[in-house]
Amino acid sequence: MMRNVFSIARKEFTDAVTSKRLWLIAGIFLLFSIASTYSTSFGFRIGAQRTTRLMVQIASSIASATAYMAPLLGIALAFDAISGERERGTLRILLSRPIYREDVINGKIVSALAVIGLTITVSSLAAVSVSILLHNISVTIDDVSRIGLFIVFSIVFSFAYYALSLFVSTFSSKSSHSLVVSIGIWIFFAFILSVMSSLIATAILGPPPTRAITVFNMSRRQFGNFTTPGGATPQELEEYLSYMRKVSEISGAIQAFSINYHYTQIANSLFSFAAGPLEFGQRGSTIASIPTVLSTRLIDIIVLIVFPIVFLVASYMVFTRRQEK
Amino acid sequence: MSLAIETEKLVKIYGNKKTMVKALNGIDMKVPKASVFGLFGPNGSGKTTLISILVGLLLPTSGSARVLGFDAARDSVEIRRRVSLLPEGFGFYDHMTALENLVFLATLDGVPPDQREERALEALEKVGLKDRANAKVSTFSRGMRQRLGVAQALLKDPELLIFDEPTVGIDPEGAAEFRNLVRRMNREGRTILLSTHLLYEVGMICTHAAIIREGRLLVQGSVDELYRSVREAKGFRYEIRVKPGSEMPLQEIRSMPGVIEITQRDNHVTVLTRNDIGGSLFSLVTRNPYKDIVESLTPIEPSWEEIYRFYQEEDKK
Ligand SMILES: Nc1ncnc2c1ncn2[C@@H]1O[C@H](COP(=O)(O)OP(=O)(O)OP(=O)(O)O)[C@@H](O)[C@H]1O
Ligand SMILES: [Mg+2]
Numbered sequence A: 001m002m003r004n005v006f007s008i009a010r011k012e013f014t015d016a017v018t019s020k021r022l023w024l025i026a027g028i029f030l031l032f033s034i035a036s037t038y039s040t041s042f043g044f045r046i047g048a049q050r051t052t053r054l055m056v057q058i059a060s061s062i063a064s065a066t067a068y069m070a071p072l073l074g075i076a077l078a079f080d081a082i083s084g085e086r087e088r089g090t091l092r093i094l095l096s097r098p099i100y101r102e103d104v105i106n107g108k109i110v111s112a113l114a115v116i117g118l119t120i121t122v123s124s125l126a127a128v129s130v131s132i133l134l135h136n137i138s139v140t141i142d143d144v145s146r147i148g149l150f151i152v153f154s155i156v157f158s159f160a161y162y163a164l165s166l167f168v169s170t171f172s173s174k175s176s177h178s179l180v181v182s183i184g185i186w187i188f189f190a191f192i193l194s195v196m197s198s199l200i201a202t203a204i205l206g207p208p209p210t211r212a213i214t215v216f217n218m219s220r221r222q223f224g225n226f227t228t229p230g231g232a233t234p235q236e237l238e239e240y241l242s243y244m245r246k247v248s249e250i251s252g253a254i255q256a257f258s259i260n261y262h263y264t265q266i267a268n269s270l271f272s273f274a275a276g277p278l279e280f281g282q283r284g285s286t287i288a289s290i291p292t293v294l295s296t297r298l299i300d301i302i303v304l305i306v307f308p309i310v311f312l313v314a315s316y317m318v319f320t321r322r323q324e325k
Numbered sequence B: 001m002s003l004a005i006e007t008e009k010l011v012k013i014y015g016n017k018k019t020m021v022k023a024l025n026g027i028d029m030k031v032p033k034a035s036v037f038g039l040f041g042p043n044g045s046g047k048t049t050l051i052s053i054l055v056g057l058l059l060p061t062s063g064s065a066r067v068l069g070f071d072a073a074r075d076s077v078e079i080r081r082r083v084s085l086l087p088e089g090f091g092f093y094d095h096m097t098a099l100e101n102l103v104f105l106a107t108l109d110g111v112p113p114d115q116r117e118e119r120a121l122e123a124l125e126k127v128g129l130k131d132r133a134n135a136k137v138s139t140f141s142r143g144m145r146q147r148l149g150v151a152q153a154l155l156k157d158p159e160l161l162i163f164d165e166p167t168v169g170i171d172p173e174g175a176a177e178f179r180n181l182v183r184r185m186n187r188e189g190r191t192i193l194l195s196t197h198l199l200y201e202v203g204m205i206c207t208h209a210a211i212i213r214e215g216r217l218l219v220q221g222s223v224d225e226l227y228r229s230v231r232e233a234k235g236f237r238y239e240i241r242v243k244p245g246s247e248m249p250l251q252e253i254r255s256m257p258g259v260i261e262i263t264q265r266d267n268h269v270t271v272l273t274r275n276d277i278g279g280s281l282f283s284l285v286t287r288n289p290y291k292d293i294v295e296s297l298t299p300i301e302p303s304w305e306e307i308y309r310f311y312q313e314e315d316k317k
Helices: A003-019 A021-044 A054-078 A081-090 A089-095 A101-135 A139-170 A175-205 A211-227 A236-256 A259-271 A279-280 A290-296 A296-320 B047-054 B076-082 B096-109 B113-128 B142-152 B172-187 B199-205 B223-234 B278-285 B304-317
Strands: B002-014 B021-027 B030-032 B037-042 B063-067 B082-085 B158-162 B189-195 B208-213 B215-223 B236-242 B259-265 B268-273 B294-300
Touching: A003 A101, A003 A139, A003 B096, A003 B199, A021 A054, A021 B259, A054 A101, A054 A139, A054 A175, A054 A259, A081 A089, A081 A139, A081 A175, A089 A101, A089 B096, A101 A139, A101 A296, A139 A175, A139 A259, A139 A290, A175 A259, A175 B002, A175 B082, A211 A290, A211 B082, A236 B030, A259 A290, A259 A296, A290 A296, A290 B223, B002 B189, B021 B047, B030 B189, B037 B047, B037 B172, B037 B199, B047 B189, B063 B113, B076 B082, B082 B142, B096 B113, B096 B142, B096 B268, B113 B142, B142 B172, B158 B215, B189 B199, B199 B304, B208 B223, B215 B223, B215 B268, B236 B278
Parallel strands: B037 B189, B037 B208, B082 B158, B158 B189
Antiparallel strands: B002 B021, B002 B030, B002 B063, B208 B215, B236 B268, B236 B294, B259 B268
């Protein structure tokens, strides 16, 4: 019943916004994103950055902080959502009321959506506004739309981790277990899979053409206005680039399993910052328009949205069908 | 006799084929309305499982249960609207105060907004926690938590209260208060089902009782019925107290019908008989010469240990 869902959601919401956990994560995020905007802004002013729009650059530094913060926020809200109630025996007290099990999990989900939405919106806007004040930047409508879209995708991303961790929590009667499992999955998606994917790619393709590597290393700093440096022939460079494209394809295919990858792809496109040497070819002084970003990143967007839905439905089914005395 | 709870061939099996545990093995339990029904059984006998099925937290593997006329598997929300439960191993939100906890639970119980706090405070008062209403539950002792558990069962206006081991961790005074509370609730016409592994608790407050063991009911009925059947099998026992320094002549009692054994210790004479001879004993001791020697005559009810042992032995036969 709606009334019970609302009552539970309201309590959950109050608990969350008064918890140290939430403020800690939001605080760390603000600290990190503001710190990273400093280096970006500094680089911009001394002319080391070649892009035209400082706001986009600033936003991209905030985005890299969000890429870590959003999953942790989702996990922080979910890992003990069910297991904690089970552990403390409050679930029994709740379920002895004239309510359905559905009400309990729905209330939690509704509250989590609100908390995640609020936290990400407020802390991103805070980071952006602080940067605007600190670095004295002018902002365009296009900047605002990009940031707005970014916030929406970040909320979905954080919620994906919420759903994943909730799923773990519905099975568990120990919050410490469900925390370890959730964090483990995050570490896997965020770090291990990307390392693994390039390892696998090089294992498949063999080592890169050796001369090209030295060429590349010498030339990458001045790549923006690349002429033929260090004595590398255009063929050698082409060979190297095609090798790197293949590596990128294979590792991309492997990383497609990671929700973090899809989120980063979207954020990169929105703010067009290079994720690393693999994408350096795309970096330029112009930025893709928002409709272009949305259409080229459609698959990533779909995955980002479907992922939390799948885990929400799974959590819902596991929890509501479970019997516990 | 109308029934508050009626179960039919209730079976509950936990686990899969390999880890199978038959926690309930064909329970037919009848709890009359307005009774205080004691469900007595040792650890692991199936009390909590049975209770959980009654309020719809667990589904029976087979069989059925009706509680206040509702089917426990289908209409459990309707049951929980009318039934309060003190579950086993419950807990509260530690970061909230006792009052906040109860107000939240009252909300889910469907208590109207303007009455929640009032009801919560009433409940706290009944369990002696009113002065700690605004203290965080994290500061509560085990016994106080248990009392709070009882309080949360009083938020709505239940027709039936089910308590799973209500007095664990409560001090003797608290346990006595709890029994008074149960009697009071019962006088208001509410039915109370309480599970316990403490035999004396059954004797002290219950009007009816059942003994459960390994998922089966060994016996159930009114406490009087249980006493009587044990007496009929094991004999009736009377205790005569004699004035200090006097000598009690025993031959007349010995010749009464059905007397099995007479034992004398200090100024107590215990008479064990096959039949109920309470009436004749009474007329005897009010006559001369007994009148001046005898201080009192009391029929001794079998102890609950005896009752339990008796039905356990019966069951083995
Ligand atoms: N979730 C479960 N999975 C498997 N077996 C279980 C489960 N819960 C209970 N059992 C088993 O079912 C039987 C009955 O357990 P139950 O908790 O109903 O007993 P109880 O009478 O309440 O015991 P206690 O006095 O210790 O509370 C026990 O043998 C127990 O091991
Ligand atoms: Mg039990």
